[in-house]
Amino acid sequence: MRIRPIAGVVLRQIYLLRGSPVRLFPMITWVAIDIVLWGFITRYLNSVSGSGMNFVPTLLGAVLMWDFGTRIMQGVSTAFLEDVWSRNFLNLFASPLLISEYVTGLVITSILTSSLGLAVMLLLATTVFGLHFLAMGATLAVFLLVLFIFGVTLGIAGSAIVLRLGPASEWLLWPLPAVLAPFAAVFYPLATLPEWMQAVARCLPPSYVFEGMRAVLAGRPAPIGLLAPGAAIAAAELLIAAYVYGRVYRHAVRTGLLARYSAESSG
Amino acid sequence: MTNPSIAEDGVALRIQNLGKRYGAVTAVDDVSFAVKRGEIVGLLGPNGAGKTTTINMILGLLEPTAGTVRIGHVDLRENRVAALSRTNFAAVYAALPGNLTVTENLRFFGLLYGVHGLRKRVDELIEEFELMHLRHTKCGLLSSGEQTRAALAKALINRPQLLLLDEPTASLDPSAAQIVRQKIQGLARIGRCGILWTSHNMYEVEAVCDRVLFLSRGKILLEGDPRTLPGLHGAATLEELFIRVAREPLAKEVS
Numbered sequence: 001m002r003i004r005p006i007a008g009v010v011l012r013q014i015y016l017l018r019g020s021p022v023r024l025f026p027m028i029t030w031v032a033i034d035i036v037l038w039g040f041i042t043r044y045l046n047s048v049s050g051s052g053m054n055f056v057p058t059l060l061g062a063v064l065m066w067d068f069g070t071r072i073m074q075g076v077s078t079a080f081l082e083d084v085w086s087r088n089f090l091n092l093f094a095s096p097l098l099i100s101e102y103v104t105g106l107v108i109t110s111i112l113t114s115s116l117g118l119a120v121m122l123l124l125a126t127t128v129f130g131l132h133f134l135a136m137g138a139t140l141a142v143f144l145l146v147l148f149i150f151g152v153t154l155g156i157a158g159s160a161i162v163l164r165l166g167p168a169s170e171w172l173l174w175p176l177p178a179v180l181a182p183f184a185a186v187f188y189p190l191a192t193l194p195e196w197m198q199a200v201a202r203c204l205p206p207s208y209v210f211e212g213m214r215a216v217l218a219g220r221p222a223p224i225g226l227l228a229p230g231a232a233i234a235a236a237e238l239l240i241a242a243y244v245y246g247r248v249y250r251h252a253v254r255t256g257l258l259a260r261y262s263a264e265s266s267g
Numbered sequence: 268m269t270n271p272s273i274a275e276d277g278v279a280l281r282i283q284n285l286g287k288r289y290g291a292v293t294a295v296d297d298v299s300f301a302v303k304r305g306e307i308v309g310l311l312g313p314n315g316a317g318k319t320t321t322i323n324m325i326l327g328l329l330e331p332t333a334g335t336v337r338i339g340h341v342d343l344r345e346n347r348v349a350a351l352s353r354t355n356f357a358a359v360y361a362a363l364p365g366n367l368t369v370t371e372n373l374r375f376f377g378l379l380y381g382v383h384g385l386r387k388r389v390d391e392l393i394e395e396f397e398l399m400h401l402r403h404t405k406c407g408l409l410s411s412g413e414q415t416r417a418a419l420a421k422a423l424i425n426r427p428q429l430l431l432l433d434e435p436t437a438s439l440d441p442s443a444a445q446i447v448r449q450k451i452q453g454l455a456r457i458g459r460c461g462i463l464w465t466s467h468n469m470y471e472v473e474a475v476c477d478r479v480l481f482l483s484r485g486k487i488l489l490e491g492d493p494r495t496l497p498g499l500h501g502a503a504t505l506e507e508l509f510i511r512v513a514r515e516p517l518a519k520e521v522s
Contacts, residue, residue, distance in 0.1 A: 008378030012364075015371040019405065082364075090361040091421075094326035095379040096351040254330045256289070259323040 001104060005097045009105025010112070013079050024116070031067050031117045032124060038063040039129035057217045059187060060131050062210055064121045066186045069147035069154075069206060070177040071117045075110025076155025077162075077173050084167050089261045099249050103242065106159070107152050114151070136213070139222045143209045146227070149234040150205045154180075156241040160248045167261075185210050205234035278339065279304045279429040279461025280325065285334035287320055287485075294320045296485040298334070302461040304428060307452065309472040309493060310465045312482035313513035318465045321482070322358075322431050325463070327351055339428050352380060357422040358433035362414060365407020369398050369417050372406055373424055380425035392420040396450075411438035415447060423454070430454070430462045436471060448475050469506035479505075481512050488512055 017023050042055040049055070083092055092102070125131040134140065158173040165172075183197055184206035190198055201207040208230025212223040252258040280302040287295040295317040302308045310318050323329035325336050327347055336343040338350040363372045370389060377385040393402050396416040401409060406417055415435060422430060432451065436444035452475060455462050466472050472479060473493045481489040489496060489512065493505050502508035 002381060004378045004381045008375050011378060012367065012371075012375045015367050015375070019366065019368070019371070086364040086366060087362070088364050090326075090328065090358070091363065091376065092379070094328055094351065094354075094356055094361075095376065096348040096381065097379045098348065253328065256320075256323070256329050259319075259328040 001098065001101050005095075005101045006105045006108065009079075009097075009102055010108050013082070013109040013112075016082060027071070027113055027117050028120050031071065031121045034063055034067055035060065035121050035124045035129070039125065042129070056129055056131050057133070058214060060125055060129055061133055061213060061217070062186045064118075064125055064131070064133065065143060065147055065209065065213065066177075066181065066184070066206070067121060068114060068118050068144060069151040071114040072110050072148055072151025073154035073158065073177060075113040076106045076152060077158045077170075078113075079106045079109040080155075080159040081162065081170055084162060084170070084261075087261075089258060093253075093258055099246060103156060103245065106155070110152070110155060111148075136216055139212070139216055139227075142222075142227055142231070143213060146205050146209050146231050146234050149231075149238050153234065153238045153241045156238075156245050160241070160245040163245075163252060163261075164248045164257075180204060180206075183207065189214065203233065205230045205237070208233070277303050277305075278337075279306075280463065281335075281337045282321075282325070283335050283337075285321065285324060285336065286332050287317075287324060287329065288332045293485050295324070295331075298482070298485070298487055300480055300487065300490070302429065302463055304459045304461045305455050306478065307455050307462040307464055307476045309476035309479035310463055310482060311469075311472065311479050311509060313509075316482040316513075317485040318482055319433065320485075322356070322433055322463070322465065325429075325431060326354065326356055352425060353428040354431070355380070355422040355425055355427040355429075356431035356433070357415075357418040357435055358431075359435070359437045360433070361418075363406045363417055363421055366405060368403050368405050369393065369409075369420075370402045372417065373421060376421050377424045382425050388424060392423060396420045412440065412443040415439055415443070419447065419450070427460060430460050432462060432464045434466055435464070436466070436468070444471070451475065469504065469509055473505050481509070483512055 038060050042059045045055040045059070083089060122133060125133065136143070154176060158176060161172055162169050183193075183200045184204050185193065185201055186206065190201055190207055190211055193201060208226050212226045212230070215223045215226070249258075252261070278301050282301070283299045285295055285298045286293070298317070298321060300308070310321065312318050320329065324331045325343070327343055327350070336350075338353045341350040341353065343350040367375060370393065373389040373392060374385060377388060382388055393399055396419060398413070398416060398420065401413055401417075406414060409417060415438065419435065422432070435451070436447050439447060448471065451462060454460050464472070464476060476493050478491065479493045479496065480487050489500065491499065497503060497505050497508045500508055502511060
C-alpha cells in the first residue's frame with residue numbers, strides 16, 4: 001500500500017468537511033443528545049432505585065462505548081457513500097488506487113470523525129454527569145479497540161452491501177447497529193437473553209466488551225478470559241469483511257457493475 | 268488489426284484480441300489495435316457498438332473475458348497500478364465531484380495518481396486551462412465548458428502517456444469546443460501523449476484524429492485516415508460512411 005493515494009482519500013473527506021462544516025453537526029449532535037438523554041435517565045434511576053447501584057457508569061458508559069462503535073461504522077460507510085452520492089466511482093477506480101488503499105483511507109477518515117464524537121461524549125459524560133470513565137485504565141483502551149475493530153468491520157461489510165446491491169441499498173446500512181444492539185447486550189448482562197439470542201451474541205465482539213465492562217465496574221479484575229475471545233472474533237470478522245469486500249469489488253469489475261454504477265446512482 | 272510497424276517504445280496503448288462477453292451476448296469481439304504516442308485515434312461507432320465497453324476495459328473498470336491491454340510496456344492485468352499511473356481519462360458521464368473545488372479535485376486526483384510536485388502541477392494546469400478565477404469554485408457550480416476544462420485538467424494531472432477522451436466536447440459550444448480540440452492536439456504533438464477519442468461529431472473527428480477505427484457490434488470494421496477513408500469506401504464524407512457502417516448488417520461488412 002502507498003501513502004499518497006491513502007492520503008488522497010482522507011484529504012478528500014477533509015475537504016468535504018472544510019467546504020461544508022455543517023457536516024460536523026450530526027457527528028456531534030447525535031452523540032451529545034444520547035449522552036444527555038441517558039445521563040438524565042441514569043440520574044433518575046439512581047434516585048428511585050433502592051438497590052444502591054450506580055447506573056451512571058453501567059448505562060451511560062455503555063451508551064458511550066456503543067455510540068463509539070457505531071460512529072466508527074458510520075464514518076466508514078459515510079465516507080464510502082460520499083463517492084456513491086457524487087457518482088465518483090469511474091474517476092476513482094479508473095485511477096491507480098488499490099482497493100486496499102481505498103478502504104484504509106475510509107478507515108482513517110472514520111477514526112478522525114469518530115474521535116471528535118468520542119471527545120464530545122467524554123467531555124459531556126464526565127463534566128455533566130460525573131462519569132469517571134478513564135478510571136477503567138488500560139482495560140478501557142482494549143474495550144475501545146475491540147469496538148473500533150467491530151465498527152470498521154460493520155462499515156466495510158455495509159459498504160460491500162451497497163457496492164453489490166446498488167446505491168438504493170444504503171437504507172439497509174443505517175438500521176444495522178439498532179438491529180444488532182439487543183444481541184450485543186449493551187445495557188444488560190448476557191444471561192438476560194434467551195438461549196438463541198445468547199448464541200448470536202457470542203458471535204458479536206461487543207457482547208464480550210459489555211460483559212467485561214460490567215465486570216470491571218463491579219470491581220472484579222480485568223476479564224482477560226472474556227476479552228481475548230472477543231478480540232479474536234473481532235479480528236476474524238474484520239478479515240472476513242475485508243475478504244468479502246474484495247470479492248464484491250472483483251465481481252463488480254468482472255460483471256461491469258462498477259462501470260455501470262454511476263448510471264445506476266442517478267436512477 | 269495490430270500494426271506491427273509501430274515500434275514498441277512508441278506505443279501508448281496496445282490491445283490484442285480483446286473480448287468481453289456477458290453470457291451469450293458478445294459486447295466486444297476480438298478487437299486489436301494500437302495507439303502511438305503523439306497520435307490521436309478516433310474510436311467511432313453507433314450506440315451499443317462497444318466503444319465504452321472497450322474504454323472501460325482499458326481503464327480497468329471492466330475485466331475482459333479475452334485478450335490483453337498494455338499501456339506502454341505494462342500489462343494492465345499484471346500490473347494495474349503501473350499501467351493506470353500512465354493513463355487518464357475524461358468523459359461527459361464522469362464529472363468531477365461537484366462538492367469539491369477545482370483545486371481540491373486536482374489535488375485529490377493528483378494524490379490518487381501519486382503525482383510528485385503536486386502543488387506546482389496543479390498551478391500549471393489551472394493556468395493552462397484558464398481556471399485561475401475558478402480555482403476555489405466548487406465543480407458543481409461550473410458551467411459545462413468550465414467543467415470540461417476542469418475534467419481535462421484532471422485528466423492531465425499525471426502527465427499520462429495514454430489519454431482516453433469519451434466525447435470530450437459533447438456539451439461545449441463551438442468556440443469552446445475548438446479551444447479544447449486545439450489543446451488536445453497540442454498535447455498529442457508536444458506532450459507525446461497517445462489519445463483515444465470517441466465522438467459522434469464526424470467533422471470534429473476529421474479535424475482532430477490522425478486515424479479512426481470504426482467499431483460495430485463489438486468488432487472493428489474499418490480503420491484508416493479519416494480524410495481519405497470515406498473516398499476509399501465510396502462515401503462523400505466521414506459522416507456518410509459512419510451512417511452506412513451503422514446501418515449495414517455486420518455480415519455484409521465483414522464479407
